[in-house]
Amino acid sequence: MCGIVGAAARRNVVPILIEGLRKLEYRGYDSAGLATLNGNLDRVRAVGRVADLQTRADQARVDAPTGIAHTRWATHGGVTEDNAHPHFSAGAGHEICVVHNGIIENHEALRRRLREQGYVFHSDTDTEVIAHLVHSRVVSGDTLFEAVRSCVRELQGAYAIAVISKAEPDTVVGSRRGSPLLLGVGVDGSGKGENFLASDTSALLQVTKYVAYLEEGDVVEIRPDGYTIVDADDAPASRPIVESQLSADAIELGQYSHYMQKEIFEQPGAIANTLEMVAGASALSPELFGADAAEILGRTRQILILACGTSFHAGLVAKYWIESIAKLPVSVEIASEYRYRDSVALPDTLVITISQSGETADTLAALQYAKQLGQSDTLTICNVPESALIRQSKLRFLTRAGPEIGVASTKAFTTQLASLFVLTMVLAKVHGRLDAKREHELITQMRHLPAAMNHILECEPAVRHWAQRFAPKEHALFLGRGVHYPIAMEGALKLKEISYIHAEAYAAGELKHGPLALVDRSMPVVVVAPNDALIEKLKSNLQEVRARGGELYVFADRDTHIDPSDGVNIINLHDHAGPLSPILHVVPLQLLSYHVSLARGTDVDKPRNLAKSVTVE
Ligand code: AGP
DSSP: OOEEEEOOOOOHHHHHHHHHHHHHHGOOOOEEEEEESSOOOOOOOOSOOHHHHHHHHHHHHHHSSEEEEEEEOOOOOOOSSSSOEEEEETTTEEEEEEEEEETTTHHHHHHHHHTTTTTTOOOOSSTHHHHHHHHHHTTTOOOHHHHHHHHHHHHEEEEEEEETTTTTTOOEEEEBEEEEEEEEEEEOOOOOOEEEEEEGGGGGTTTTSSSEEOOTTTTEEEEEEEEEOTTTOOOOEHHHHHOOOOOGGSOTTOSSSSSSHHHHHHHHHHHHOOOOOOOOOSSGGGGGGOTTHHHHHOOEEEEEEEHHHHEEEHHHHHHHHHIIIIOOOEEEEEHHTTTTTTOOOOOTEEEEEESSSOOOOOHHHHHHHHHHOOOOOOEEESTTTTTTHHHHHHHEEEOOOOOOOSSOOOOHHHHHHHHHHHHHHHHHTTTTOOOOOHHHHHHHHHHHHHHHHHHTTTHHHHHHHHHHTTTOOOOEEEEGGGGGGHHHHHHHHHHHHHHOOOOEEGGGGGGGTTTGGGSSSTTTEHHHSSSSTTTTHHHHHHHHHHHHEEEEEEEEEEGGGOBBBBBEEEEEEOOOOGGGGGHHHHHHHHOOOHHHHHHHHHHHSSTTTTSSSOOOO
């Protein structure tokens, strides 16, 4: 939701903090700020993007070896400079600054108590209570490290924080629970040590590849010459330092204009990476999902999939696949709904969470709730190793899509689908519903996916042309049937989130039960038209739209032989790709929303009101 960077070094860290924020800007981009220690505690904040903060920081000429910085996605309190982080507390000779990602659920009670102690609040944020709380401890004699350690025991909710104190000019203290924070261990140009904190590795690649993932409840003190970690029980802890495999190139735009464009075109490679272990094999093994997978998948009698947004759509596609190929019943729930409703936990349920980030608060809470209900067989499909979801699940499968920066998820979705198809096959095999011949056929089709996707990407010029006609529209309908209905849903989500065109998806058979009333000449209707068992039914649905004057934009498999005519625009794709077809059919929909967004001049990678990782409710 928000991005945090902290640094304790012997050189000016302001450029490092700002570059780190640039890399984290996908996590939030309403406002940004930094605070530094160099004799004084200086704070610079700006509403808007990191570029606006940079301008302010240049004007203020801040230059310091210690500092913290933040890019914000507003939760508590509007987008104003007063609400931008860092938040500040001062008095009795002490000055404290705090940056925070997450939500402090008991902030009102803490605020009341702190007000009674005389603290005055200058923002509407929940974060400001942390600044005053830490200040109250420092004033009573604690070091910053001690103050943060006792203060986090009072915080309820999710947080990653970084804190500095004027009294300790070379120290930054961080802590995390529920929101990510990692430690970066580096060496400056003259061989001297320096240490960092950040929400993710991408912010630190500029200075180090060596990182340690902090555990839930950890508190860490960093100084240029070292660091100290204590765990949730306040006991000394050590966390392994690992060399990040993330390359700097993976997070650069390169030849592309936007991350979304880059990520759409990276999909053939991302799928090839995700399927690497599968495509080389002649048969699939349950161990792809973890050491205990054979036992867990073998005893699975039904499946519950929990996810949000695009990842939820991947789960919906998986339901069609698993029920048809592995013959196991599947329910798919929006995580934010599931976590708060009474549901009946069935024995031998495999709970699957799907997430690009692995830190989506609703999905994490839904997983915890499912476990509380006694469903302990868990599997997560995720793009981020070491993420909270991965660590909290017994089984796992990593989508190897590489970092996804654009807020609109693209390559994460198609790699989730590829992973879910592998899972479908493994489940079918474990339950005796996949013979060797069919397994071989499906592995061969999966091997062909990257090439097929390259072929689909060739439709971009035609899609760009359609986008010009779409750009002035304010509404659009998306239709699909069967396993392609969730693909229509994903197409509608993509269009609305980056172009702000109101888009809705319907199972095409539902049209006449209501939405047909919306169709007139001004309503573009986008249709996902694979040549599957439902194609003749779908063709009838298209007639229903044409009869009401609606203009059809049909992405059709070449072998459907739907011909263009007045009001019926067709882009022909490949021949039908069998069960893997949804993975291909979503690509032109991604391209459509990308080009419509370009034509409308909206911010493709950072659409209004959204953030990449939704680490709060
Ligand atoms: C997708 O384009 C969205 N930005 C959003 O729906 C996203 O898929 C959702 O927030 C879930 O995120 P996750 O996959 O990281 O859990």
